[in-house]
Amino acid sequence: MRKTQLYLTVFTLFLFAGTLCYGQEKVDRVTVPFSNPSKPGLVKAHTYNGGITVKGYNGKEVIIEARLRGEILTEKKKISEKAKGMRLIQTRTTGLSVVEEDNVMSISVESSKKTVDLTIQVPFSTSLKLHGYKNGDITVDKVNGEIEVDRYKGELKFTDVSGAVVAHAYSGNITVTFVKVDPEKPMSFSNWKGDIDVTFPANIKANMKMKSDRGEIYSDFDLKIMPTPQEALKGSRKKDGKYRISIGQFIYGTISGGGPEYQFKTYSGDILIRKAK
């Protein structure tokens, strides 16, 4: 605990150099280190109105920029319930607040009336938990870790990521390209409207589980279709020796003999599972 406080004190110093103005736009910029930079940290970001962009870079600190779209207004910010008892590190016109504790950095923009876009640069090896509601996309580039994203409206675009992804968008396409996957971890991608388009390295081993209620499923992987666990348990093979694939159910398949489970589910979009070229 004492250690954490020390770090909190250290990085408040960074703040005073923070605020910059780019013409019409109002930008808050803050650099925050993890309390234990030798271990991969977790960055949590939460916005209601605006987009989130996360980029991996060759550094140890997290650089956060909050950009107000449109006019400049001053407003008081309350520290969130969760962070009670901790110090508020940043409070500016964008309503940006950052709290770091035990290698977990929580970034939030609480303003709902104004649109604020977040740009976050993180060390390459960092896990992410991003949550956003409307007005903008969530993009992630060159990050290696566990990436959990939940978005109501807007697209999810992840490029050159490694590790594992658990992503959900209510309406908006999900596009992901992996450089490498964590061979141990399951993944899951889901949305209501929009396509799910994921490119994996050619050498992955996985169990696939896919379903689109209204759309199509495509893949250039050599997918071996398997019975559903339900059918496997009941042994419901048809006479011709083939397993029944019924409408309204998930399709199960394996790639290169199988591995962790990757789940894909969309209601009205298509599912595209691509092999990296």
Add this chain to the structure above:
Amino acid sequence: MNSTTDNQLMEEVKEGKVERLAILFERHQVPLYNFFLRLTGNRGTSEDLVQDVFFRILKYRSTYRGESKFTIWMYQIARNAHIDHLRKRKEEIPLEEQWDEASSREPGPSESVEQLQDIVLLRQALAKLPLKKREVLVLSRFQNLKYKEIAELFDCHIGTVKAHVHRATKELGKIYFKLSGGMVS
């Protein structure tokens, strides 16, 4: 009384500071043990159940919602642990026969023989009450829970709880009267 409330401590446990559970354990282990003792009549079982409750608190800590009092949530878990325990050892030993140890115990320095007799009879009488009545009675009489809190715990109307307490006390009185040979001192 410690200044940190149970709810605050449980929030901390939920956030990952599991060592804070130790304070909650120290505060509640004795009442919880006695709660089980009055339900089961068995000391070993009661200790196992206390351990089980704290194990479950750890396990389900992410499901804790701070809206109601921590003790209400704790007794919810305690009731579930007890019910699971009953299912496991269904009809193995009739409840009223589990107080073997107590009945053969010598009276302590402050207890008279009559008092010991009373204790034994009351335990037997409690054991004969149906589970739900026994729970309501024990919670209101010994565990310092308000009727309102018991209502929250059982997810029912406060009037129902009061009616249960009323009936349970009445029934306990009758059983006790019968056991003591129809003579009430």
Add this chain to the structure above:
Amino acid sequence: MKCKHIKVKFPDFLIGELEDISKKEIQEHVSTCFSCREELESLSEIWTKLGVLPQEQPSDSLRSRFYGMLDAYKQGLEQEKVKPRVHKLQGGWLTHWWPRQPAFQVTFSLALLLVGLTAGYLLNLNGKKVYEVASLRQEVQGMRQTLAISLLEQSSPTERLRGVGLSYRMEKPNKKIIQSLLDILDNDSNVNVRLAAVDALYLFHDNPTVKEGLIQSLSRQTSPLVQVSLIDLMVNMHERRAIESLKQLIQDEKFNPDVKNHAEQGIQQLTY
């Protein structure tokens, strides 16, 4: 009529939580009503008598067992955070139950934690003071269940997904697994994990708790994707009792029109 009104206050009288007016009212009434007086006296007598039941102290072993469990849990959590490499176990008794597929291999430290926890747990259940590896072996299924439960409670969604995956590879999950899956279905913050739970629970829909839980869950879900999955599931398990919930859903303003459509189709399939 008056007696009924008075008797309702007896429970508050017993715990001494009545305002003076009500107390006075009772006193006045029982001074003239014999049956109420008799009842109040006998209630008070047994209520007071219960006070002779002593508050007992648990033995010291309770405390040491608790701290043992807490330590094991804490260690396990910390090691989980660091996420050490997976140690493949060669031989030994652990391989008897250790999942073979890479997807289900979990860190050795977590396994050790579980051995600690489960050992403590078994001691509880059996009341035996001896911990033997031999007896653990017989608890293979139990261990796997504990493992799944512990994964279901992890803060990282991939760990929870793994827990769900592990649980539906069990032939006979115990009540705790089922309960954890139902909890996940209702409470997990991540839509993807909830979706996986729907699928896992489908396997156990013969279980009455599961059936009930799934029907109940429909109205609690906020994500249309999970709602649609639940509707499909009910149709697949030919659960006619779900028709009522589906009809309610169609009436409810808050549901998405596509979901309502889906529900209507579901009702047709269930009633044909």
